[in-house]
Amino acid sequence: MKFSFFHLMPWTDLDETPSQWPAPNASFDAARGKALYDTYIDTMAYAEQCGFDAVAANEHHFSPYSMMNNCNLIGAALSQRTKSIKLAMLGNLLPLLNPIRVAEEYAMLDVMSGGRLIAGFVRGIPHEYIAYNVPPSESRARMKEALDLILKAWTEPEPFGWEGEFYQHRGISIWPKPMQKPHPRMLLSASNDESAEFVGQYDAMIGMTLIIDLDIAAKTIEVYRKTARAFGRETGPEDVLLGQQTCIAETDQEAREIMRAGLEYFHSKLMRPQQDAQRIVLQKTRFFSDEEQREFFVKRLVVHKSRTLEEQIDAGSVICGSPETVVKQIKRLRKHLGAGHININMKIGTIPDSAVLRGMELFRDRVLPHVADL
Amino acid sequence: MSAHSFSESDVTLPTGVVRVRSGGEGRPVVHLHSAAGPRHSPLVEMLADHHAVHQPYAPGFDGMPLHKGVSGMEALADVMAAFIRQTCGKCDLVGESFGGWLALWIAAKHPDLVGQLVLEAPAGLRADNKGGLPAEFEARQRALYAQPARAPVEKRSDAQQMANRKATLTYTQGLAFDDALAAHLPGIKARTLILMGTQDTIIPAETGHLLKGSIPQSHLTYIHGAAHALEFDQPKRVGALALDFLDRGESFLVREKTSAIS
Numbered sequence: 001m002k003f004s005f006f007h008l009m010p011w012t013d014l015d016e017t018p019s020q021w022p023a024p025n026a027s028f029d030a031a032r033g034k035a036l037y038d039t040y041i042d043t044m045a046y047a048e049q050c051g052f053d054a055v056a057a058n059e060h061h062f063s064p065y066s067m068m069n070n071c072n073l074i075g076a077a078l079s080q081r082t083k084s085i086k087l088a089m090l091g092n093l094l095p096l097l098n099p100i101r102v103a104e105e106y107a108m109l110d111v112m113s114g115g116r117l118i119a120g121f122v123r124g125i126p127h128e129y130i131a132y133n134v135p136p137s138e139s140r141a142r143m144k145e146a147l148d149l150i151l152k153a154w155t156e157p158e159p160f161g162w163e164g165e166f167y168q169h170r171g172i173s174i175w176p177k178p179m180q181k182p183h184p185r186m187l188l189s190a191s192n193d194e195s196a197e198f199v200g201q202y203d204a205m206i207g208m209t210l211i212i213d214l215d216i217a218a219k220t221i222e223v224y225r226k227t228a229r230a231f232g233r234e235t236g237p238e239d240v241l242l243g244q245q246t247c248i249a250e251t252d253q254e255a256r257e258i259m260r261a262g263l264e265y266f267h268s269k270l271m272r273p274q275q276d277a278q279r280i281v282l283q284k285t286r287f288f289s290d291e292e293q294r295e296f297f298v299k300r301l302v303v304h305k306s307r308t309l310e311e312q313i314d315a316g317s318v319i320c321g322s323p324e325t326v327v328k329q330i331k332r333l334r335k336h337l338g339a340g341h342i343n344i345n346m347k348i349g350t351i352p353d354s355a356v357l358r359g360m361e362l363f364r365d366r367v368l369p370h371v372a373d374l
Numbered sequence: 375m376s377a378h379s380f381s382e383s384d385v386t387l388p389t390g391v392v393r394v395r396s397g398g399e400g401r402p403v404v405h406l407h408s409a410a411g412p413r414h415s416p417l418v419e420m421l422a423d424h425h426a427v428h429q430p431y432a433p434g435f436d437g438m439p440l441h442k443g444v445s446g447m448e449a450l451a452d453v454m455a456a457f458i459r460q461t462c463g464k465c466d467l468v469g470e471s472f473g474g475w476l477a478l479w480i481a482a483k484h485p486d487l488v489g490q491l492v493l494e495a496p497a498g499l500r501a502d503n504k505g506g507l508p509a510e511f512e513a514r515q516r517a518l519y520a521q522p523a524r525a526p527v528e529k530r531s532d533a534q535q536m537a538n539r540k541a542t543l544t545y546t547q548g549l550a551f552d553d554a555l556a557a558h559l560p561g562i563k564a565r566t567l568i569l570m571g572t573q574d575t576i577i578p579a580e581t582g583h584l585l586k587g588s589i590p591q592s593h594l595t596y597i598h599g600a601a602h603a604l605e606f607d608q609p610k611r612v613g614a615l616a617l618d619f620l621d622r623g624e625s626f627l628v629r630e631k632t633s634a635i636s
Contacts, residue, residue, distance in 0.1 A: 145598055148572055152572075152596060158583045158586040158587055160586070160595060161595030163596070163598065163614075163615050164597075164598030164599065165599070168629075171627055
């Protein structure tokens, strides 16, 4: 199995819960921000010494939920701090961005890192569309066109133009081109069957997070595999990445106490400001193409938030416990979902950085030896 | 785009008669049809908004007789050059698939007659026999049209379609890759816009690369959401781009309009 170490780069110093989106930034302290970036980047670079196959980051806007509005900047920093670990950008919010810029930045990262990029492209969560003033109803069509354009930008041997619905360019020829040929390993996210079908059409890994039910997740993964097969590609365990909020401590009890405190801050403070914006986007736009998918998305968030930690572990969205317990939980995910890549997020809310580092070391010393060969 | 009145006339050349549909006013553009035969398309209408558009029938198509002794694409290019010289003098060429192949030969052999070239997924340069037209009807339709609802209704009889296929073979002689034409590409002087559909399985992307790499003043552009029949699949995208190119030449590289509120 493969493992990524993911960091959300949360702001940990909120005293009051922001009630509205976007979260006011008056309380942002740049000196504290600098200290957090230093700590977080050190932690991410340390993943290489803890046996992780990849170090992962993503993109969010206008919220203390994450201080990473361009994960490629973090990827660039890590490319100079690490030697062999893959850099998984999971990913750029493609429908919001200039696809040529994304193609260029990913190509830079791939070359700077010596071909270590995993290029993630995600549609994002609904409220991000307000931040960049992009119609949510266009998200799927923009995603497809932007992805097709990026693949051309990476692989075309001649300068070319592009005439599409959302993007028009008269002359494209990016410098540099990626090091990996024909293009960097790609990951696309999916939370439902429609997304999984979309991902299956490309030579890409599927990334899933916030699983609420193992059977539903297994069905979605099967849609991905079946579509890929129809497009002439057999997928393996390494093509399925699961995002997992994770805490590893010496004992089950200690891990659960640490995780509960982190989740409390995560749900009550970090997740709060975007709720209104998310509700508006979901109710007033066609971010999802049908009502069933919209309801599933909302249910997924509500269920996740309302569940006890034990219920979340049981449902397959959280890994938490002693190293021995975590080994069992990983084996269960592998067995039920055929997933060969787990993306581990240990910095949940206010979980202390020292606990994160200890968890990474426990993963290296007492978890990885039992699951690497699965 | 307004509906133009197109009229048909016959032009007598030393080799025989060429039928032509003409409409619109302005700098002349000759639209060279695909192997399906002459068809009225949204692109032709859009071109006629700004140009005098001529759609000559290649001899042998749609009931017109073949010209004696004229076979092969190079010979057909000579016939069309004579047509252009007699009807409009120097003009811009827009060629669709088979018509793009023909346009390249005209530009290569008769550079004095050609202003600018627009090639829509031109045939005749399929290296290693990649791509090609599927024999089975449903597969062929899928390869031609990514947007089936926009496909033109075929009004020709089966016999006429068969005759058009036979005429096509008279000129193409079954070649997937025209080596003689490929040797001429570096000498083409006309500024050329090469359009390729992102979903085209009939003409491989390598054809676009070869053309872009060989024709000195050329621009390759992908039309997203289009299969092989570009001007039917994505008429607005193709039309806007072709017109901008024909009107502004190399300046078409620079965006003119913005969506800013003034």
